[in-house]
Amino acid sequence: MKLEPIIVSLLDTDLYKFNMDQVIFHKHTDLSGEYYFKCRNKDVVFTPEMVEEINAQIDHLCTLKFTKVELDYLRSIRFIKDDYVEFLRLWRPIREYVTAELAENGELEVVVRGPLFSAMQFEIFLLEIINEVYFRLKYDYSVLLDSAKEKFEKKIADFNSGKYTFKFAEFGCRRRLSREWEDEVVRRLATETDNCIGTSNVYLAMKYNLTPIGTYAHEFVQMYQGIDSIPLAYTNHYAMKDWYDEYDGDNGTALTDTITTDLFLLDFNRSNVNNYSGVRHDSGDPYEWGEKIIAHYKKYGVDPKSKLLLFSDSLDFDKAQKLYDAFKDRTKVSFGIGTFCTNDTCEKALNIVIKLQYVNGRPVAKLSDTPSKAMCRDTDYLEYLKRSVDFRLKRES
Numbered sequence: 001m002k003l004e005p006i007i008v009s010l011l012d013t014d015l016y017k018f019n020m021d022q023v024i025f026h027k028h029t030d031l032s033g034e035y036y037f038k039c040r041n042k043d044v045v046f047t048p049e050m051v052e053e054i055n056a057q058i059d060h061l062c063t064l065k066f067t068k069v070e071l072d073y074l075r076s077i078r079f080i081k082d083d084y085v086e087f088l089r090l091w092r093p094i095r096e097y098v099t100a101e102l103a104e105n106g107e108l109e110v111v112v113r114g115p116l117f118s119a120m121q122f123e124i125f126l127l128e129i130i131n132e133v134y135f136r137l138k139y140d141y142s143v144l145l146d147s148a149k150e151k152f153e154k155k156i157a158d159f160n161s162g163k164y165t166f167k168f169a170e171f172g173c174r175r176r177l178s179r180e181w182e183d184e185v186v187r188r189l190a191t192e193t194d195n196c197i198g199t200s201n202v203y204l205a206m207k208y209n210l211t212p213i214g215t216y217a218h219e220f221v222q223m224y225q226g227i228d229s230i231p232l233a234y235t236n237h238y239a240m241k242d243w244y245d246e247y248d249g250d251n252g253t254a255l256t257d258t259i260t261t262d263l264f265l266l267d268f269n270r271s272n273v274n275n276y277s278g279v280r281h282d283s284g285d286p287y288e289w290g291e292k293i294i295a296h297y298k299k300y301g302v303d304p305k306s307k308l309l310l311f312s313d314s315l316d317f318d319k320a321q322k323l324y325d326a327f328k329d330r331t332k333v334s335f336g337i338g339t340f341c342t343n344d345t346c347e348k349a350l351n352i353v354i355k356l357q358y359v360n361g362r363p364v365a366k367l368s369d370t371p372s373k374a375m376c377r378d379t380d381y382l383e384y385l386k387r388s389v390d391f392r393l394k395r396e397s
Contacts, residue, residue, distance in 0.1 A: 037354045164195065218255065294327075
């Protein structure tokens with residue numbers, strides 16, 4: 001291995017991986033999944049040396065197990081249950097579930113196949129590995145790090161000068177420059193500003209005694225598309241029902257845009273409006289979305305000031321401040337900010353994802369409120385899903 005190990009703890013991942021996995025562990029252990037990697041940047045080429053290093057890093061990842069200290073920390077999180085922690089005591093990443101290869105055109109092809117409760121855990125680890133390997137092997141890492149530090153100093157100064165007044169969580173592990181840089185970013189945001197309320201990275205939350213932040217991702221709603229008994233246009237309904245059953249109203253920020261926010265709102269009924277503490281934005285115009293959500297709360301006689309709007313779509317601090325100023329007097333507002341915190345350097349960051357594409361052999365898809373963010377390997381299925389969504393919207397709106 002040319003590089004030092006990139007993943008040294010199985011807690012070095014987003015909290016929502018454990019949140020979603022606990023629901024799957026309790027309710028859907030019969031599901032299998034397939035995840036596929038995609039780099040959305042144009043003309044990004046991976047080299048054979050990079051792919052060799054990525055595979056070596058995956059080999060190392062699959063030697064790790066949770067330590068007693070890590071398991072005890074998970075158990076201390078109020079909504080993580082003892083039986084799930086005991087399962088994690090036995091769990092480890094299985095190497096045979098992952099393949100990483102180089103296509104002839106230089107594109108990186110990564111696929112994860114396995115039981116959903118196990119396959120889903122690879123996503124963040126793989127993104128951390130791929131991103132760090134790419135930037136360390138393509139560029140002079142010391143130059144990148146120096147530029148990141150220079151930009152970060154200004155960000156700290158802008159918080160302390162009062163230029164930025166919002167609260168946010170650091171969401172940057174999946175596209176970070178490196179493990180060491182995310183560590184420094186989180187430590188300094190937490191100790192040198194009053195604005196950072198926590199981090200999605202469970203390991204760093206434990207290390208620095210911060211609040212781990214996160215609920216669920218698009219894949220959680222997508223997986224219900226692979227269950228035969230569930231109509232496609234009702235997957236939000238079943239996802240939110242299972243989530244509420246699991247967490248009994250705790251851990252309650254709902255993601256709206258997996259199959260469009262308009263469809264989500266049909267299932268975000270009076271009960272869910274009251275049961276969920278807020279909603280998260282991840283695509284589409286954030287101002288239009290915020291107005292739509294506020295109107296929806298008012299429709300059910302709920303004071304929007306009692307609910308949270310969490311914005312998390314490709315944010316920098318200037319965008320976040322503008323959104324905060326627009327909504328702060330009408331609702332609670334917070335932000336999840338990732339790449340701008342952990343990979344803002346002199347070079348353009350990669351826009352990389354690993355998305356769930358099949359469940360039990362059936363295609364699944366994310367539609368999103370930004371059509372270009374849709375990802376599905378089966379175009380016929382994607383069109384069928386769109387028709388199913390449109391049919392229900394026309395019938396019930």
